[in-house]
Amino acid sequence: MTDDSRFILDPATRDMHADNEHLRAAGPLVPVTAEGVPAWAATRYATLLAVLTHPDLSRELRHWAARQAMPPGTAIDRIVTDTSMLNAEGERHRRLRMPLTAAFSQRRLNGLRPRIEELTVRLIDRLAGMPPDEPVDLRLEFAYPLPREVISELIGIPAAHQEELHRLTDAVAQVGGLEDSPELRKELHGLLDQVIDERRDTPGEDLITDLFELHEKDGGRLSEEELFATIELLFIAGHVTTVNLITNAIGALLSEPDQLDLLRSGRCPYSAAVEETLRWDSPIAYFPMRYAVRDVEIDGVRVRGGEPVLACFASAGRDPDQYGEHAHRFDLTREQITHLAFGHGPHFCLGAPLARLEGEIALGALFAAFPGMKLTTPLEELPPLDTLLGNSTRAMPVLLGPRAR
Template sequence: MSVVDLREVPDFTANPYPYYAKLRAEGPVHTIRTDGLDHRIWLIVGYEEARAALADQRFGKNWRLSDSWAVSSNPINANMLEMDGPEHARLRKLVSREFTPRRIEALRPRVEQITGELLDAMVPAGSADLVDALAFPLPMTVICELIGVPDLDRDRFRQLSNAIVAPVSRETESEAVHAMGAYLDELIEDKRCAPGEDLMSALIQARDEAGDRLSSEELVGMAFLLLVAGHETTVNLISNGVRALLDHPEQLALLRVEPELIAGAVEEMLRYDGPIENATFRFTREAVRVGSHIIPAGEPVLVALASADRDPGRYPDPDTFDIRREAQGHLAFGHGMHYCLGAPLARMEGRIAVRALLDRCPGLVRDPDGGQPDWLPGMLIRGVRTLPVRW
């Protein structure tokens, strides 16, 4: 199998979908090289194969089990997204009670209030960068209040988060990882000294039936995952979703006429141009057959969620954005034991934000003076840094 160098594909970051379609037509799995990584990566692009891989425990998330994958250890890596089996289950159990449907629904009035306040500040100006004005501050405020860090330095945190999930180089990523670890360690120590009725205080005090409790590194890892995953996904769900509506005015008009379609519209936004392009790395615990190829043990694997959700074998006419489509079954939030814990919260925030935005800004269009999109680099997060709009 030849190795495809994605660095040689023009405009891949701006629009990877035609190239994913070409890869899918040639087979469900390929080997690639991409920026910042010296070795080959296996890329799974077909829907059925992607769904199966996400639930297959032969594809582990613990990079420490791969002899070929050298990653400097940092407390932020002690999170459940990078763990398997009992370790993952133990950590997930500690926070899952905060993300039940009942708990999420109880947050609705506060999410609506925050959205309204952000729009109150934004609408009189007649134009805005939608990322700065709504898509970022809404989920960031919600997750900070849930965790118990409302005074978080959000500008600093946003810089570090972006440098980790959408790095421009390995050096800047490494620097951000170490800075983030130190930043969160200090935040947790402050919370330890002044606990409250919030999730982070509960995690600091939590013990299981055997008296076990989270280590200092595990607390940093949990804070990192909750804060980063708790806002990055929703930021780009909102901004990508609004971009899709603005690029398809007939669908925008339909949603204005039938606002009750918002739930299905958000699912189609997630399928059509979701916030996560590829799931985080997995590593083969043993040799695994995918299609006609065998991936050897210890190899790094990416599951291309963006490609899987445009597979015509699963979704007819997949490159068409259709808010009436039955988009259920998409993989935008993953699948299997690592399915996104915060998916119900992200869905609720997306529905509330988009519907309120359309209600308050009936003339919403792209700002013609906004320039070309500034795409987030890398293959993890799919989105733009800014979204200039006016109304």
């Protein structure tokens, strides 16, 4: 804590979960500084649930009294100034979200499953061609390319643009050597805008086409700016967090062989591994912001109108008040693996079913293919992502061992 009792959230912390223990011990709503922004941090499960659903807390930026003092170019700046449904409320949020529900319907997911399985097999075949006794970074070579390819196909990114688009999103997902930056984000948005413009004349069975058709039929439902912002949000958010989910699950299972045995023996399904990873090591660490529309009291703490509240997803996932004294343990046998990793209420993540499906398919295939796989470095020694938003490691180096016959 600093002299004014504000906890400084460090994007480069080596132990985010230890930081979160301190936050939970300090209270349900804790004054913090995040990328230079003073805010309240919702640290515990029940508090976060209240914050996500409270009628007097809004995602609309206009309610933030001190927004002019926000440092430019930060991760928080990128999120809170997004003009898509991410920061919309009420009728505008429903209007922007409704056209997308069909994209993530059970029918469309059922249609995607064979393609996800095919892409997974292709990646595993590629892994099998690498030396089995040399380190392989599974974040770079497996956890990242799978959701990237899936979202590219779902949205409808033309093959001619995929290489350059993937080069830029490498940095967003923090794989490879390119660093994320405001300039890179500007280049990425410009390329996405070019893709969307070009797709006007090349319709297909994809989300860009669906949204263009809706725009043409009912121009009042999605403006041009909203259409572009929506597609950009879905492309970036639609795969980066799934990279973290798959990476974190691999690390957890390779660190806990008894838990991995539960999966391999069939005593637990791989869906349990996905859900417990989402709880125990949420792909999102901290997510900005919700703003008090008026003075409000939450768990005995007074939040004044105009003040921002930060959602602490990774902290809530290990809250002993919700999960008991062993909340810090990765345990697939929990009777009920509930979590808030996808949010709650009207802003619940649209892509949650797709992320779950990708995670389940990817983990099942990977651990079946390489039964002798092991980490080359203990999980706690791997460098974390240097960001407040994402929670994962920058790499997941393993020795694959021979492929199962």
